[in-house]
Each structure stands twice: as C-alpha cells, then as structure tokens.
Amino acid sequence: MKGFLTLLLALVVVLTGAINVYAANEVIIDNPYAELVGSWTTGTMTTTKYGADYYYCFISTTNGNSATYRPNIPQTASDWEVYIWFPSGTNRPTQAQHIIHAANGDNIVYVNQQANGGYWYKIGGPYTMNAGTDNYVRITNYGSETTKVVMADGVRFYSAGGGPDTTPPVISSVSANPGSTGATITWITDEPSTSQVEYGETTSYGYATPEDTSLVTNHSVTLSGLSPSTLYHFRVKSKDASNNLAVSGDYTFTTTSATASEFRAVWVNTWNIGFQSASEIDTMIAMTSGANYNVVIPEVRRRGDAHYTSSPLYCPVCNAYHREPKASSVTPQSFDPLAYGVEKAHAAGMQIHPWIVTYRIWGSGAGTPPPDHVWYWHGAGTANDWSMRDSSGGYSDGGNYNLDPGVPAVQDYICKVVLDIVSHYDVDGFNWDYIRYPGTSWGYNPITMQRFYDEYGYWPPTSSSSPNWGTWCDYRRQQVTDLVKKCYLEIMAIKPWINHNVDTVGWMGANPNTNYTGTAQYSSVFQDARKWMQDHIIDTNILMNYKREADSAQAADYDLWTTWLANMQSSTGRHSVDGQACYLNSISNSIHQMQVARNAGIGLCNYDYASTNNESRPRQEFFDAVKANLYQTPVPVPDMPWKSNPTTGIIFGTVTDASKPNDPIYLNWVYKATVTVSGPVTRSTQTDATGTYG
Structure with missing residues (x-):
C-alpha cells in the first residue's frame, strides 16, 4: 500500500484508533469502528466477510437503524471513490440504502446486496472530500423489503493521489486447528494478500506450502503429512498487490494422537x-x-x-x-x-x-x-x-x-x-x-x-x-x-x-x-x-x-x-x-x-474408485498419495455406541384394517393413525402411508 508519511496523520491514527489508514490515497474502515444507531447483530459465519465479523439487521420502513463509517481523510481531493464490502446472500435486500456524505452533501445510493458481495464493490465517486472527519458512508435499514437483512461490513475510500505503496499487510488472528496428521492454519490481513505457511519441528522450519497467489483477507492453508503427537512451529507470510511482504512471529501447535478410528x-x-x-x-x-x-x-x-x-x-x-x-x-x-x-x-x-x-x-x-x-x-x-x-x-x-x-x-x-x-x-x-x-x-x-x-x-x-x-x-x-x-x-x-x-x-x-x-x-x-x-x-x-x-x-x-x-x-x-x-x-x-x-x-x-483425479493420472497414484499423506496406518471404522451398547430401544409395528383390504391407494394400511406408548415416559407418533409406526 502507499504510505502516508506525515507525522500528523500518524498521530491521528494512534489517538483515534478508529480507522486503518493504508496510504494517502486509501482509507479502509472495518468493524467494530462503525457508529451504530439502533439494534444490529454481529455475524461471523460467512467466509465472504471482510475481517473478523460484520453487522446485519432486518429492513424496516421506519428507518430506525444505521451504521456510519467515518474516515479521517488525509488530504482534500476531488477524486475520492467509495467502495463497500459485504457478504452477499439470497436473504439480502436488492435496494439497500447507502448515504455517501461528501463536500457536496448527501448522495443516496441503493445497492443490490444479493450480488456483488465478497469484494470491494464501487458504489460512488469521484467525490470531492475535504481533509478531516466530515465525510462518511451511512448504511441504513430503511426500505420495503422487510423480510430481508441489510449487511454492514467495511467501507473503502480511495483517491488516485499519493506515492508508491511500500507498506506491507498487517497480519492478525493467527490460529491453528491440528488433527493427527495435518493442521489448518488461518489468519487475517488488513488488505488482500497472498497466503503461505512455513512449518517444521524447530524455528528453522524447513518446510513451506506453495504460495497461494489469490489476494484475500481471510486466509486458510492446510498442512498434511504431519506426525501424530508432535510439536510443530510455524509462521505465516502474506504479500499485498504491490509485493510488500509481511511475516508473522513464531507460533506452535501439537498434532493430536494417532486416529483411533475413522470412516x-x-x-x-x-x-x-x-x-x-x-x-x-x-x-x-x-x-x-x-x-x-x-x-x-x-x-x-x-x-x-x-x-x-x-x-x-x-x-x-x-x-x-x-x-x-x-x-x-x-x-x-x-x-x-x-x-x-x-x-x-x-x-x-x-x-x-x-x-x-x-x-x-x-x-x-x-x-x-x-x-x-x-x-x-x-x-x-x-x-x-x-x-x-x-x-x-x-x-x-x-x-x-x-x-x-x-x-x-x-x-x-x-x-x-x-x-x-x-x-x-x-x-x-x-x-x-x-x-x-x-x-x-x-x-x-x-x-x-x-x-x-x-x-x-x-x-x-x-x-x-x-x-x-x-x-x-x-x-x-x-x-x-x-x-x-x-x-x-x-x-x-x-x-x-x-x-x-x-x-x-x-x-x-x-x-x-x-x-x-x-x-x-x-x-x-x-x-x-x-x-x-x-x-x-x-x-x-x-x-x-x-x-x-x-x-x-x-x-x-x-x-x-x-x-x-x-x-x-x-x-x-x-x-x-x-x-x-x-x-x-x-x-x-x-x-x-x-x-x-x-x-x-x-x-x-x-467419489469415486473409477475416476480418482482430473489430471488423467493412474488411480494407483491417488491411492498412494492418500496413504502417504493421510491414511498411513490401518484403523477400524468408528463404533456406533447407540447400537453396540444401546441404552434405549425401539418399538415399531404396522397398523392395518382388515375391513379395507382393497383400498385403491392404501390397501389395508392405515395412514395417520395415532399410536401412543406409555411407560416411564409417554410417546405418541403417527403411522406413515404403509401403516408403519416407530
């Protein structure tokens, strides 16, 4: 990213803590720094979010809720563009109201949040924006699609001015989820970047995954071929679009013991x-x-x-x-x-x-x-x-x-x-x-x-x-x-x-x-x-x-x-x-x-034995790779304790009506008869179309 080198701006970042300033020409505001009015729910599940979370609430005709993203614009310019990031989905509005406040006042934009999600989507500009904190983007829940939920995630302000990008990404939220012979490493960067992990049994590492050149902010890399019950060191590496490299500190995880059973x-x-x-x-x-x-x-x-x-x-x-x-x-x-x-x-x-x-x-x-x-x-x-x-x-x-x-x-x-x-x-x-x-x-x-x-x-x-x-x-x-x-x-x-x-x-x-x-x-x-x-x-x-x-x-x-x-x-x-x-x-x-x-x-x-890859490689190569990287030793199929050592039983049977042996649909089966069993507990159920209950 392009560096903004004035001491004054650096001081503003430290004092407000409300924005990430990447450069003189780019300001990104992520949650939790939005100014919220009304009740918003914090979400974390979707993988297409920006950063760690996002906000959402139902659309309303009363215009009660809003999320305001207010940047500290580093320099007055007439070419500021506005981008938003949101997780798209079928339960989103097609007319989500966004108010862009710039030097010319309010500019209302309606965004289809059922599409265009998971990346920086331009919604307006160029605008003249004056230096300081008078500019903002306000996302409201106003609208007629009251069964839909509006998303508020991140806002990016961009101006073409500024020098070359020399600032590397910021790495955070590094974590490891180990299994017995592998681990999934995840982390977040504050700008879209590549993904790579170095790992090994010492801080010298010795192994590295291939660099994934996809530019993302939520990173996930899977390691395989590890040894059970072993301590591993690792660090993560990410490069931004300008090839600025960020390297994390050293982290560790311990693989679990060898799998006792597996399907x-x-x-x-x-x-x-x-x-x-x-x-x-x-x-x-x-x-x-x-x-x-x-x-x-x-x-x-x-x-x-x-x-x-x-x-x-x-x-x-x-x-x-x-x-x-x-x-x-x-x-x-x-x-x-x-x-x-x-x-x-x-x-x-x-x-x-x-x-x-x-x-x-x-x-x-x-x-x-x-x-x-x-x-x-x-x-x-x-x-x-x-x-x-x-x-x-x-x-x-x-x-x-x-x-x-x-x-x-x-x-x-x-x-x-x-x-x-x-x-x-x-x-x-x-x-x-x-x-x-x-x-x-x-x-x-x-x-x-x-x-x-x-x-x-x-x-x-x-x-x-x-x-x-x-x-x-x-x-x-x-x-x-x-x-x-x-x-x-x-x-x-x-x-x-x-x-x-x-x-x-x-x-x-x-x-x-x-x-x-x-x-x-x-x-x-x-x-x-x-x-x-x-x-x-x-x-x-x-x-x-x-x-x-x-x-x-x-x-x-x-x-x-x-x-x-x-x-x-x-x-x-x-x-x-x-x-x-x-x-x-x-x-x-x-x-x-x-x-x-x-x-x-x-x-x-x-799926399946006959076609094991899309590379026209012999199926034996696939099974050899699975054995080498995953199934290194034989294990039994997992037990089903509800069957091998049951604590409850099943009562089942069929209800028929001998007086109707030739019903054209049900023969002599009784459909939707209620069957009740009493004992320590009382349970009722209904028969299906073949008279079966259980």
Whole structure:
C-alpha cells in the first residue's frame, strides 16, 4: 500500500484508533469502528466477510437503524471513490440504502446486496472530500423489503493521489486447528494478500506450502503429512498487490494422537469398472485396502437392476411377484458381485455397504423391461401407474424413469428391495443414493395428488407463487423421510448392527450453517438430513460435497458444508462424512480437501474408485498419495455406541384394517393413525402411508 508519511496523520491514527489508514490515497474502515444507531447483530459465519465479523439487521420502513463509517481523510481531493464490502446472500435486500456524505452533501445510493458481495464493490465517486472527519458512508435499514437483512461490513475510500505503496499487510488472528496428521492454519490481513505457511519441528522450519497467489483477507492453508503427537512451529507470510511482504512471529501447535478410528470409504459406481467381475473386485479391494481404506460402497442397484442375486418380491397391488434382473454388465451373468465382494472385503478387514439408487427404476434407452419387472407392471400409462411425473405430466427425467415417493406401494416395494439385500447378504451397512426428488417440479403422480387432495382439500399447486406451495413442499419432503424411517426400523428389526447411511446433496447456494431451510438439500430435492440425524433414523450422513478446490467459491462452499457436518455430528450424536469429489480435483487438491474434513473430525468417502483425479493420472497414484499423506496406518471404522451398547430401544409395528383390504391407494394400511406408548415416559407418533409406526 502507499504510505502516508506525515507525522500528523500518524498521530491521528494512534489517538483515534478508529480507522486503518493504508496510504494517502486509501482509507479502509472495518468493524467494530462503525457508529451504530439502533439494534444490529454481529455475524461471523460467512467466509465472504471482510475481517473478523460484520453487522446485519432486518429492513424496516421506519428507518430506525444505521451504521456510519467515518474516515479521517488525509488530504482534500476531488477524486475520492467509495467502495463497500459485504457478504452477499439470497436473504439480502436488492435496494439497500447507502448515504455517501461528501463536500457536496448527501448522495443516496441503493445497492443490490444479493450480488456483488465478497469484494470491494464501487458504489460512488469521484467525490470531492475535504481533509478531516466530515465525510462518511451511512448504511441504513430503511426500505420495503422487510423480510430481508441489510449487511454492514467495511467501507473503502480511495483517491488516485499519493506515492508508491511500500507498506506491507498487517497480519492478525493467527490460529491453528491440528488433527493427527495435518493442521489448518488461518489468519487475517488488513488488505488482500497472498497466503503461505512455513512449518517444521524447530524455528528453522524447513518446510513451506506453495504460495497461494489469490489476494484475500481471510486466509486458510492446510498442512498434511504431519506426525501424530508432535510439536510443530510455524509462521505465516502474506504479500499485498504491490509485493510488500509481511511475516508473522513464531507460533506452535501439537498434532493430536494417532486416529483411533475413522470412516475411510470409497464409492464404486457400476456404470464403470470395479464391481463387474471377480477380477475387478480383487483389484479394487487390493488397491483400496492397500491404502488403508476400511469401507467400500459398491453400487448394486443402478436403475431397477441388480449387482446381486435378487429375489421375487410380492406386490399386493397386482397380486404378482416383481424381480429386478441381473445387470447386463456383470460378467459372467451367473456371477454374484455382492456375495463375492462381501467375502473379499471381509477377508481384507474392510466393511462393505451396498449402495442403491432409490427411485430411479428404468430408462428410455433400456428397451422393454422383463415381464416380471416393476416398471412393466407399474410404469407410465399402466393401470396401476407408480411413475413420478412432473407438473406437466412428463415422466422422463433426462431419459431416466422414477417411481413416485408419494405412492404408498412404492414405499412398500423399495423397502422390500432393501430387505432383500440386507437379509440375504452379510453386509455391514446400507447406503441410499438419490433418495430425493429431482427438483421442485416433480411428484405429480395421480395417486400422490389424490392423497394430497384427500388430506388438504385442494390439489397440489404447480407454481411456487401459490400460497399453498410450502405445504406441498413439506408433503413431498415427508414422503422421503417416511421411507428413510420405515427402512431404518425394518433393518433394526433383523440386523440392528448395520450402519444405515444416506447420500445427501451439498449443492452451492444458501449457507447451511445460517440458513439450512434455504439450501437445495432441504428446499429443492426435499432431503431433510438435519431432521434425520436429530431423530436418529440414520446412522451416518454422507454429504456429497462435490466441489473444485481450484475454484475459490467452490472451495469456500466445501468448507461451509464441512463445518455444518461437524456441527451436526457433535449436536446429534450421529456420524457425519464428507463425500469428497476426487474426480473433480487434482490429487493434491483432493488431499487438501480430505485434510480439511479430517481436521473437522468427520469421516471421508471419495467419489469415486473409477475416476480418482482430473489430471488423467493412474488411480494407483491417488491411492498412494492418500496413504502417504493421510491414511498411513490401518484403523477400524468408528463404533456406533447407540447400537453396540444401546441404552434405549425401539418399538415399531404396522397398523392395518382388515375391513379395507382393497383400498385403491392404501390397501389395508392405515395412514395417520395415532399410536401412543406409555411407560416411564409417554410417546405418541403417527403411522406413515404403509401403516408403519416407530
């Protein structure tokens, strides 16, 4: 930055302590030096803030609150420009009022805070500003968008005058978050700067991370390949845009003891290699167990087919048996990949958690299904149509066909598929994928629509502007939750030790830590993983946190969701796992993301075995790097004490009505019956669409 060299200005800085003066041509005011009127809340969660925190409050029509940023302008000039910094978001106003007071009086500017956040955004200028403290920017909460919150974070005043920048950044808030074999180092600079860490077991350091040349004020660098229970020294280094270098003092941290247990998993998708034949399974198990992974999650049901030997499943609707055929990619067709995979995984000391794609059942390019297939009997246009439809009546989801979650018989059928696998194979866990809607425009099967009408007295709306849209979204979300709960109860009844885990989406958008119900997970595809963990109907939440570390916005979002997972794990007592997308990243960036998850104390699952990097490097290189930097020694999968040493039990059953065996929707299942159990405590619950309670 450009230095302002007069003794008078330096004295002002010392006396007021209210501003950071970088140069004769630049003044930045950050919180907490704003002059606040009214009630403002201090926020710290978002990664796009300037400095350590920011202020926010709800918009009001009474113009009661304001935050004033008043600089000490070092010299009178006519070219002062004004910039603001704020964290953007969907709950921000599009017309946030900013009053810029300069020599010409008040200049009112309205800013769209749903965009343009996370950097210095110019809102006005050039203005004539006189030297001294008569100039300011005042952010108010005045406006008509009363459901939105206005942000007040930092203000920058800039004039083109002044000499060359010779002042280095100011480093503050240095901290370390160590794990057993890595650590995350964070710090703040008072201007955008690069990031680098020197570290080692002495003050001579000896190691340094590559310099991250991104100019940021909130810095985070992850170290990997460290030794457990070891004291490390480190210092941080940052350069500003003018190449002025700042170096911190020496800091230390001690890595934790070697990990006693850890969830180290990899998905194996069966549209690719890895689980089609005995030789592929042998290679996959050898490669993953050799890198000290302890869980393999193979896809055993892609689209109403089977990488196992399926059983005929009775359908009470049509009084027939449905069976899902062996996947055509299995070689030879007599081979049972799941049975062989269980044998080989257990021999290598690994767990195996078969993965199914939940509602997807057939596809446009798959030809005619076999005559005993569920889509043959209940596909689009059949007498008992279970197909998921969009609001226009279409049923092709990108060429895939899905069963509708709101059809009671669909919930019954899918649960039978799950129990067929769990009861016939010695699996250690069960993994759900695509247990969600494709989007908000789906779920309009006639049976589901009739159920909704019978319950609420009006048909499901097709527009999000409808006043009944929220009810319709809640209804669909409950259908997914009901299936998760029903199958958890059914599995507990036959194999209570099994790890019941679910793949959930972690798409970019709302911050889950501050606005969970605004996330796509909750509001677009109707997965309520927060409730599932809180209600203990899943054992492990595997979040598909698929982000490119090379993209700064995606990298920041990866960290946000990882923080949410860690918080959910600690608050609910159920396990969280980061589903890391190695296929989107270089090997080194995957190692970085995996270390972030480890430092947060949660498990890991890579997607996927067939595609381990975006560099066209052999998959063995990826697994070698994981072993060298992360999984250096074998560890067991974390215990589930609520299952291995339970202190409570589960009561579950089914309510039926023998007088109504042929109801066209519910058969003899009783929906929304209240079941109350009394004892030391009294609990009540309602049955789902298949009469199940628990």
